[in-house]
Amino acid sequence: MENLSIDVLNKIEHPSRYIGGEFASIVKQNVNVRIALAFPDVYEVGMSYLGFKILYHLVNKEENLAAERVYAPWTDMEQVIREKDLFLRTLETKRALYECDFVGFTLQYELSYTNILNMLELGGIPIKAKDRNCDEPFVIVGGPCVFNCEPLAEFIDLAIIGDGEDALIEIMRLYENWKKAGKIGGRNGFLKQAAKIKGIYVPSYFDIQYNEDGTVSEVETINGQAKTIYKRIVSDLNVVDFPVSPVVPFAAIVHDRIMLEIFRGCSRGCRFCNAGMIYRPVRERSLEKLLELGRQLVKNTGYNEISLFSLSSADYSNLVPLVHNMIEEFRDKRVSVSLPSLRIDSFCVAVAKEVNAVRKSGLTFAPEAGSQRMRDIINKGVTEADLLKAVTAAFENGWSAVKLYFMIGLPFETDEDILAIANLVKSVQYKYYEVTGKHGCRVTVSASAFVPKPYTAFQWFGQNSIEEIQRKQMLLKDALKIKNVVFQYHDAQTSVIEALIARGDRRIGQVIYNAWKAGARFDGWSDHFSFDRWQQAVQDADLNMDFYTSRQRDLNERFPWEHTSPGVSKEFLLSEWRKAQKQQLTKDCRRTVCKGCGVCQMLGVKVVDYGEKKSENQNANY
Amino acid sequence: MKIRMQITKDADIRFVSHLDYLRAIERSIRRAELPVEYSSGFNPHLKFSLASALGVGIVSSAEFVEMEMAKDIEVNIAMECLQKALPNGIRIIDADVVASNEPPLMAKAGFSKYKVHLCGDGDKFSAAVNNFNNSTKVIYRKQVPKHKEKFKEVNIKDFVNEVKCEIRKGEIVLDFEIQIFQDGSLKPRDVLNSLGIDYTDADIERVAMYRVGHLPMLNSKK
Ligand code: SF4
Numbered sequence: 001m002e003n004l005s006i007d008v009l010n011k012i013e014h015p016s017r018y019i020g021g022e023f024a025s026i027v028k029q030n031v032n033v034r035i036a037l038a039f040p041d042v043y044e045v046g047m048s049y050l051g052f053k054i055l056y057h058l059v060n061k062e063e064n065l066a067a068e069r070v071y072a073p074w075t076d077m078e079q080v081i082r083e084k085d086l087f088l089r090t091l092e093t094k095r096a097l098y099e100c101d102f103v104g105f106t107l108q109y110e111l112s113y114t115n116i117l118n119m120l121e122l123g124g125i126p127i128k129a130k131d132r133n134c135d136e137p138f139v140i141v142g143g144p145c146v147f148n149c150e151p152l153a154e155f156i157d158l159a160i161i162g163d164g165e166d167a168l169i170e171i172m173r174l175y176e177n178w179k180k181a182g183k184i185g186g187r188n189g190f191l192k193q194a195a196k197i198k199g200i201y202v203p204s205y206f207d208i209q210y211n212e213d214g215t216v217s218e219v220e221t222i223n224g225q226a227k228t229i230y231k232r233i234v235s236d237l238n239v240v241d242f243p244v245s246p247v248v249p250f251a252a253i254v255h256d257r258i259m260l261e262i263f264r265g266c267s268r269g270c271r272f273c274n275a276g277m278i279y280r281p282v283r284e285r286s287l288e289k290l291l292e293l294g295r296q297l298v299k300n301t302g303y304n305e306i307s308l309f310s311l312s313s314a315d316y317s318n319l320v321p322l323v324h325n326m327i328e329e330f331r332d333k334r335v336s337v338s339l340p341s342l343r344i345d346s347f348c349v350a351v352a353k354e355v356n357a358v359r360k361s362g363l364t365f366a367p368e369a370g371s372q373r374m375r376d377i378i379n380k381g382v383t384e385a386d387l388l389k390a391v392t393a394a395f396e397n398g399w400s401a402v403k404l405y406f407m408i409g410l411p412f413e414t415d416e417d418i419l420a421i422a423n424l425v426k427s428v429q430y431k432y433y434e435v436t437g438k439h440g441c442r443v444t445v446s447a448s449a450f451v452p453k454p455y456t457a458f459q460w461f462g463q464n465s466i467e468e469i470q471r472k473q474m475l476l477k478d479a480l481k482i483k484n485v486v487f488q489y490h491d492a493q494t495s496v497i498e499a500l501i502a503r504g505d506r507r508i509g510q511v512i513y514n515a516w517k518a519g520a521r522f523d524g525w526s527d528h529f530s531f532d533r534w535q536q537a538v539q540d541a542d543l544n545m546d547f548y549t550s551r552q553r554d555l556n557e558r559f560p561w562e563h564t565s566p567g568v569s570k571e572f573l574l575s576e577w578r579k580a581q582k583q584q585l586t587k588d589c590r591r592t593v594c595k596g597c598g599v600c601q602m603l604g605v606k607v608v609d610y611g612e613k614k615s616e617n618q619n620a621n622y
Numbered sequence: 623m624k625i626r627m628q629i630t631k632d633a634d635i636r637f638v639s640h641l642d643y644l645r646a647i648e649r650s651i652r653r654a655e656l657p658v659e660y661s662s663g664f665n666p667h668l669k670f671s672l673a674s675a676l677g678v679g680i681v682s683s684a685e686f687v688e689m690e691m692a693k694d695i696e697v698n699i700a701m702e703c704l705q706k707a708l709p710n711g712i713r714i715i716d717a718d719v720v721a722s723n724e725p726p727l728m729a730k731a732g733f734s735k736y737k738v739h740l741c742g743d744g745d746k747f748s749a750a751v752n753n754f755n756n757s758t759k760v761i762y763r764k765q766v767p768k769h770k771e772k773f774k775e776v777n778i779k780d781f782v783n784e785v786k787c788e789i790r791k792g793e794i795v796l797d798f799e800i801q802i803f804q805d806g807s808l809k810p811r812d813v814l815n816s817l818g819i820d821y822t823d824a825d826i827e828r829v830a831m832y833r834v835g836h837l838p839m840l841n842s843k844k
Binding site: 005006007009010011015016019021022023248250251252299300301302303304333334 | 634635636637638639641642643645646648649650651652653655660666678679707708709710711821822823824825
């Protein structure tokens, strides 16, 4: 297979992005089925994604199957590929994407979709599924945004809804047989069988009809397809393989450390949060299992930091023994332990102090909203007192800087709620003065603009207009003209395009196509994003931006994403939407009782949490 | 004790940066569980160093790494363990052991020897090389490290005495040694530049490194 020449690599930035050959990368030349795991962003971002580490390891463990990696080429490399008529190739066997059997994209972020189209083209694959022939790859997608992959329906052949561990191997084995049997029935012959696998969605088997007002009226299926595809789910994480020998890159990547997934799912039930709904229920790995995995990972990778990874790591039932044991065990090897996210309480600060990897960067808390009213609306479940207690603990332990995350543009938000953020910041600074007797507590306030997402309680909400978000940003900016406070906020336009795609239907595919044709790449990188280009793309597709973004959805509306389901019922989400308006809370089901979201019953799984077990059996080892 | 090894940076990983190459060695040492000393302080790191930085894109069969050991270890065993833990593209060629109080390898390096393969007009190259060899002074504006806009004038001939040039069918092979002084040295690309050669497609390899007086870097264990 062809390698890139010296002169090409000499001329581009970060050439090691394109060479492969990293420690523990796996090159399999002769196999029956090959998938290119394609991440639609640069190497440093893509290499940090845990999902692909898991799938890479699982597929390559299988005889006659191979998984390779490919990342979005940066603009300088794209230019070389186009000028010299090259192809985008995998890092392992350096095959052009069109030479693989599958190209599997992960959908992490709506603004990376233009990169998907670009990678298909650079890889020599027809952009639209209907134009691909029998010798061309199947384009398959997965990842968190897959629960509404309608905007990509035209470009993909199939999708894995939910956990990919088992489904991907099944799909590849199915392909192996289909290929061996002479590709009977052509592409459709394969897709028909694939559609029978649980959790596999074939968009071309669904026909979507629209009402005159633009909303979805009916969804018909062909080939005897089920009308709703429910997600695949791994019921016990202790029995699925977790990669203990991941690829160790040469280049410094975004998360350049061991990522050990301690549990999947989060049921705190924040009403804005998509991840909290689609990954339900919580499934923990056991303490023993995690210690064993940690040991092997430290030995096999040579990393000096281990990150205990999950949606909300401080919620792990045995966090203290886990952290203690790891610190003790790896002391000689100078391996530090870190937590990617903190809960707002003093317990968490105590743990943070112990892992002390966060010391340099300062502590981060996410109250999400400034007023209690607003925090109740979003079901955040923390009070100002909680936050003040947590920062008190932090200040007592020597921290003098904190970072606070908020959202603006939330449902039912008033200007008072925005201004409450500034008051909260002042209370935090005053707390520092109370604890230390000194002024000068540095607070970094980061406020993102809220993007309503499918499968959340706020999926009905009409997003604030750009002008409204900007007005609120200015209001807050003004209120935060306080000494030692830094205010960071994102461009409102990006959030609107994110919202356009997040709740988009199949017609948004044309918008993505138009934007890509007009040069959209790396839209998640602010210096590459052009709002005008997207606006034009919407106009050229004869669509109305507001219909997708700022329109408040009717309670009876059928959403475009309803046929690809994480198992959470619409009734539950609707009741959460109603409770939000009444500022009523819904507690976490994890260590209390079922709140009736429907996932466990629908999918036949249950919460796996070692917290309760511990109290029933006080004499356990840990 | 200190263990020193001659290692390679093979063609497959030539585009790995110097910093990334160092980190790859560090992680390999950790994977091999070699008893290398840690520095003290809040952010402990392994005590090892490389004799001389290599530019991105350059292949080498003469990198020298020196490790301060916390415990004595048989050099053959250390080689074997480390080789298993290294990524493809880094091979151990030789090793030796010296006392901890020996001056660092870095201070000993006197010359780097390079071989360059190029394509192009052979006559033009040999003329340029002849001209270089016959001059006593070849002034070159060298970029000051970390200052994009700053340049300093150096006489290349202080560093490179002679460039050997061999022209084979459609291929030009250059050979030269660059002297390393206490206060610095030159990059092979500086030499190519001063010869008026566009190096973007040049295949450059560091083939050897010597101490002053052309003595070998290691006291070979063989
Ligand atoms: S079904 Fe009940 S227990 Fe299961 S995740 Fe939903 S609320 Fe929690």
